[in-house]
Amino acid sequence: MLRLRFLLPLGIFLVVVGFFFVTLRQPEGTREALPSPLINKAAPDFRLAQLHEPNQFFTPADARGKVWLLNVWASWCVSCRQEHPVLMELSRAGLVPIYGLNYKDKREDSANWLAQFGNPYVLSAVDGDGRVGIDYGVYGAPETYVIDKKGVIRYKHIGPVSADALNNKILPLVQELEKS
């Protein structure tokens, strides 16, 4: 009869395989994604000049009363280009307003980028030195925050927003928050 203790190494091996299986099957990017401590906290306040209207400012209080997305982007950010068509489509559908946080970018580069690929944003706030980015715990563009009517961060998506993430996670959450 095979003794139970000889099965122990096999058992340990299977547990390790299980860990690898779960981790390696996660979609690209989510493995490195860090949970944000800002979830369910008030979105940090800021007041930044707008990209297209440098004399006008944007502050999160301006979006109070609606559910909105804050999308951190930059013209130098390659993955931003990847998610861009998804944001364009979302903007066309008009399901939720997208505000841009233009992160550590040059004004003219950003403007050119939007002119070239299209502008899905209600407006973009210019965070030239990345200070606001630090307040939001940004560690790599693109990042997208779902902010509710009261200005509380409800969700953070790190990396490019895929159609999958949008339809299965972000939009259902937005709909739920709209109701409250």
Add this chain to the structure above:
Amino acid sequence: MKHILFALMLGLAPLAVTAGEAQPTNNDPALEKRVMALSAELRCLVCQNQSLADSHAELAIDLRNEVRDMMKSGKSDAEVVDYLVARYGDFVRYRPPMNTTTALLWFGPLILAVIGAGVLFFNLMKRRRRVAETALTDEERKRAAALLNDGAGETKA
């Protein structure tokens, strides 16, 4: 006169601009040492296996500057760490704090050691019992005595 003044102001303008730039890092060796010491305890979020002190990622440089600015304004190391943890989470610390999610990390090795010691103790007790229970028969006793007294005796047979 007005023009000269204007030209003078124009000429001085670049000085005003550079005044706001980051100071050379070797300006205050004591401060710099403190910045680097604390940075070595903090993880770079971009290249997650490097510390803030090691990393040349742009965010790491920004965060080091942030740390330096906070220290300059008289913040303690703990306050600087709290500031970063509030934004980036416990992950930013190389020494994780103890809470429910990190309990296994902290106590896992101890639990494994206890289990190991338990298994060892259990096996030793079992062996001692087995040794104690094994009594020799008269035949074995005779053979043992023969072997001890005359090493050649038994092996030749």
